[in-house]
Amino acid sequence: MARILVVDDEQQMRQLVCVYLHNEGYALEEASSGEEALQKIKTQKQPFHALILDIMMPGVDGWEVCRQVRKTASETGILMLTAKTEVSDRVKGLDVGADDYLTKPFAPEELVARVKALLRRSAYADHDKTQDLKIGELRINVECHEVKVKGTPVDLTAKEFDILFLMANRPKRVFTRDHVMEQVWPINEWHDPRIIDTHVKNIRTKLKAHGLTYNPIKTVWGVGYTFNLVEETTS
Numbered sequence: 001m002a003r004i005l006v007v008d009d010e011q012q013m014r015q016l017v018c019v020y021l022h023n024e025g026y027a028l029e030e031a032s033s034g035e036e037a038l039q040k041i042k043t044q045k046q047p048f049h050a051l052i053l054d055i056m057m058p059g060v061d062g063w064e065v066c067r068q069v070r071k072t073a074s075e076t077g078i079l080m081l082t083a084k085t086e087v088s089d090r091v092k093g094l095d096v097g098a099d100d101y102l103t104k105p106f107a108p109e110e111l112v113a114r115v116k117a118l119l120r121r122s123a124y125a126d127h128d129k130t131q132d133l134k135i136g137e138l139r140i141n142v143e144c145h146e147v148k149v150k151g152t153p154v155d156l157t158a159k160e161f162d163i164l165f166l167m168a169n170r171p172k173r174v175f176t177r178d179h180v181m182e183q184v185w186p187i188n189e190w191h192d193p194r195i196i197d198t199h200v201k202n203i204r205t206k207l208k209a210h211g212l213t214y215n216p217i218k219t220v221w222g223v224g225y226t227f228n229l230v231e232e233t234t235s
Contacts, residue, residue, distance in 0.1 A: 001025065001026065001027050002026050002027065002049040002050065002119050003026070003027045003029070003046060003047070003048045003049050003050075004021065004026050004027070004028050004029070004048060004049065004050045004051070004052060004115070005029050005030075005031060005037060005040060005041070005048045005050075005051050005052070006018055006021075006028060006029070006030050006031070006052045007030075007031045007032075007033075007034065007036075007037040007051060007052065007053045007054060007057075007062070007065065008032070008052075008054035008057070008081065009032055009033055009054065009057045009058060010054070011032065013054070013081075013104075014030045014032070017052055017081075017111065018030065020108040020111050020112060021111070021112065021115060024112060024115075024116075026115075029048075033057060033058070033059055033060065034057050034059055034060025034061060034062065034064060034065045035059055035060050037051070037053070037060075037065050038060065038065060038068055038069075041069060047076065048076055049076065049077065049119055050076065050077035050078070050079065050115060050118050050119055051065075051066075051069065051076060051077070051078045051079070052079050052081060052115070053065055053066060053078055053079065053080050053081065053098075054080075054081045054082065055080055055081070055082040055084065056082060056083070056084070062080060062081075062082070063092065063096050066078055066080070066096045066097050066098055067096050067097065069097070070096070070097035077099050077100075077115075077118030077119060078097065078098045078099050078100075078118075079098070079099065079100045079101070079102060079114055079115060079118055080098045080100070080101045080102070081102055081104060081106075082101070082102075082103060082104065083103070083104045084103070099118055100114050100117070100118060102114060117182055120179075120182050120183060133165070133168050133169065135168060135171075135216065135229060136214070136216075136229075137149055137150050137211070137212055137213065138168075138207070138212060138216060139151075140164065140165055140168055142165060145158075145161055147161060147164065147207075149207055149210040149211050149212045150210075150211050150212075152210050152211065154206050154207060154210045155206070156203065156206060157199075157202075159184060159185075159199055160199055160202055160203050160206075162183075162184045163180060163184055163196070163199050163200065163203065164203050164217075166180065166183055166184065167217060167225065167226070167227035168216070168227050170227070171226075171227045171228070171229045172226060172227070172228075172229070173226060173227075174220050174223055174224055174225070174226045175224045175225050175226065176193075176223060176224040177193035177194065177196040177197070177224055178193050179224070180193075180196050180224070180225075181193050181195075181196065196224075196225075200217055200225060203217060204217060214228075215228075216228050216229075
C-alpha cells in the first residue's frame with residue numbers, strides 16, 4: 001500500500017486532499033507544518049512513497065521541506081501545491097527537486113491522476129538498487145548503472161538503461177509506450193511516446209553489436225513491448 005504524507009498548514013485543505021485520495025486505498029498521514037513534516041519523515045518506520053506539499057507555510061516552507069527531503073530521499077515523489085500561478089514559482093519548485101506542481105484550486109480528478117503518476121514512477125525507482133539482473137548473456141547492474149553482454153560493457157544512455165531495466169525487471173509484462181514514458185520521464189519532460197521506439201531500436205542495436213545472440217525486447221504489435229526471458233531470434 002502506498003504511503004502518502006499530506007503537508008499543509010490549512011486543516012481544511014489537508015482534509016480535502018485526504019478525502020480525494022481516500023477512495024484510492026492509500027495510507028494517508030498529515031502534517032500541519034514543514035517542521036512536523038520533516039520530523040515525521042525522519043522518524044518514520046517505513047518511507048513515504050509520495051509527499052503532497054503546500055509551498056506557502058509559516059516557518060519551514062514547502063520549498064525548504066523539498067530541499068531537505070531530496071538530500072536523503074531522492075526517490076520519494078513530491079507534488080507541490082500552491083495558489084501561486086507564476087511560471088517562476090513552478091520553475092523554482094522543480095529546481096529544488098519537486099516532481100510535479102499543481103495550482104489551487106484544482107479538480108479532484110487531476111489531483112488523483114497526478115498522484116497516481118508519481119506513484120508509478122516511485123514504484124520503478126523503489127526497485128532494489130543493489131539488484132543485479134542476469135538474463136542469459138545479459139547482465140544489468142542497477143547500483144553501478146552498468147550493462148554487460150558476455151562480460152563486455154555496453155554503452156547505453158541514461159534513458160536507454162532505464163527502459164531496459166524497467167522491462168527486464170518485469171519480464172513477460174507488456175509495456176505500452178505511454179506507460180514507459182510515465183515511468184522513465186518526469187512529467188515536465190514528456191515527449192511524443194513514439195520516442196520510445198527509437199530508444200528500443202538503439203538498445204537492440206547496441207546489445208546485438210556487443211554479441212548478444214538474441215533480442216530480449218519483443219514487439220507486441222499494436223500495444224508496445226515486452227521483455228523475453230526466452231532466447232529467441234525474432235523481434
